[in-house]
Amino acid sequence: MQIDLSLSRRRFLGTSVAATAVLGFSRVPYLAAQDATPVPLLGWSDDFSDNGLLNVATTVAPISSIVRNIGGNRINLRGIVPDGTNSHTFEPAPSDAVILSNADVLIANGLDLEDPTIEMANENLPEGAAVFTLGDKTITPEQYAYDFSFPEEDGHPNPHLWTNIPYAIAYAELVTEELSRLDPDNADYFAGNLDRYRTALETLDAAVQATVDSIPEENRRLLTYHDSWAYFAPNYGMTVIGAIQPSDFSEPSPRDVADLIDQIREENVPAIFGSEVFPSGVLEQIARETGAEYVDDLRDDEPPGDAGSPEHTFIGMMKRNLQIMAGALGGDPSLMDGVDPADTWVP
Numbered sequence: 001m002q003i004d005l006s007l008s009r010r011r012f013l014g015t016s017v018a019a020t021a022v023l024g025f026s027r028v029p030y031l032a033a034q035d036a037t038p039v040p041l042l043g044w045s046d047d048f049s050d051n052g053l054l055n056v057a058t059t060v061a062p063i064s065s066i067v068r069n070i071g072g073n074r075i076n077l078r079g080i081v082p083d084g085t086n087s088h089t090f091e092p093a094p095s096d097a098v099i100l101s102n103a104d105v106l107i108a109n110g111l112d113l114e115d116p117t118i119e120m121a122n123e124n125l126p127e128g129a130a131v132f133t134l135g136d137k138t139i140t141p142e143q144y145a146y147d148f149s150f151p152e153e154d155g156h157p158n159p160h161l162w163t164n165i166p167y168a169i170a171y172a173e174l175v176t177e178e179l180s181r182l183d184p185d186n187a188d189y190f191a192g193n194l195d196r197y198r199t200a201l202e203t204l205d206a207a208v209q210a211t212v213d214s215i216p217e218e219n220r221r222l223l224t225y226h227d228s229w230a231y232f233a234p235n236y237g238m239t240v241i242g243a244i245q246p247s248d249f250s251e252p253s254p255r256d257v258a259d260l261i262d263q264i265r266e267e268n269v270p271a272i273f274g275s276e277v278f279p280s281g282v283l284e285q286i287a288r289e290t291g292a293e294y295v296d297d298l299r300d301d302e303p304p305g306d307a308g309s310p311e312h313t314f315i316g317m318m319k320r321n322l323q324i325m326a327g328a329l330g331g332d333p334s335l336m337d338g339v340d341p342a343d344t345w346v347p
Ligand SMILES: [Zn+2]
Pocket: 087, 088, 160, 226, 228, 300, 301
């Protein structure tokens, strides 16, 4: 499948221009955090500057959202991979080299997810700055998942660790360590933000488990287009019975599709899940031929809502995903109602 990167990039720049315009009128939207302290919704499209704050570049939105919740307003944060882009095939633009040449660090997932961006960072980061990857510091090679779209023979592990919330907590802890190393004067501030964010992630983790538990046991099976639930499923008691996207991110072959249709009929799968970022006519065809419900809006790295809305966060994304899964598989989506998706950092 071809992704029009130029279009995504225009959308992304449009978003930052809009955000800047809002800031220009001093009308930053505020909302109540969990401790009722107002938190400005800063997103992750700051311009880097010499304002004395760390210039922190990140890659995909889940990582950007985690870094914002630790760094708060004491970092300049710039996500390189635009929302709604296929992060697995994303190629950074020359303008990203300029951003990286002004960064104090690139915080990335690693595990082969963002190789072109990491390569560009290694060539362009200033003297003394480095890439800091999270995935390989969170689990050991023995824990890497190799599965449908990430077969072991290709040598690229499934990189989607953050869908398993304890791993997302580990990411937040690693980010806190790295920001504190780079800016020791703000270490206490980052640690306070980590405490609040960890509490929010633990609330999310418990709600995810309760929501999965509400799904009838025979329905706790995921058949998805994009293979992003390899670490989520075993932790919460679900099984990924298949992922449709080939390892080169092309469309599946007619033979693959025929096999899947057989599998869905045999296993009596109630729903198959597509993705916002990977629309697939193939899934619609499979749904038509098998009678399974086709749900097209699971997302592994694109938060819901507009940039600047309280749900446009990592927690908001996982909340939405679980509501969608529970709704399609016979569980209780309202068990996610108590999860506040908003940022938890304080100024
Ligand atoms: Zn993905």
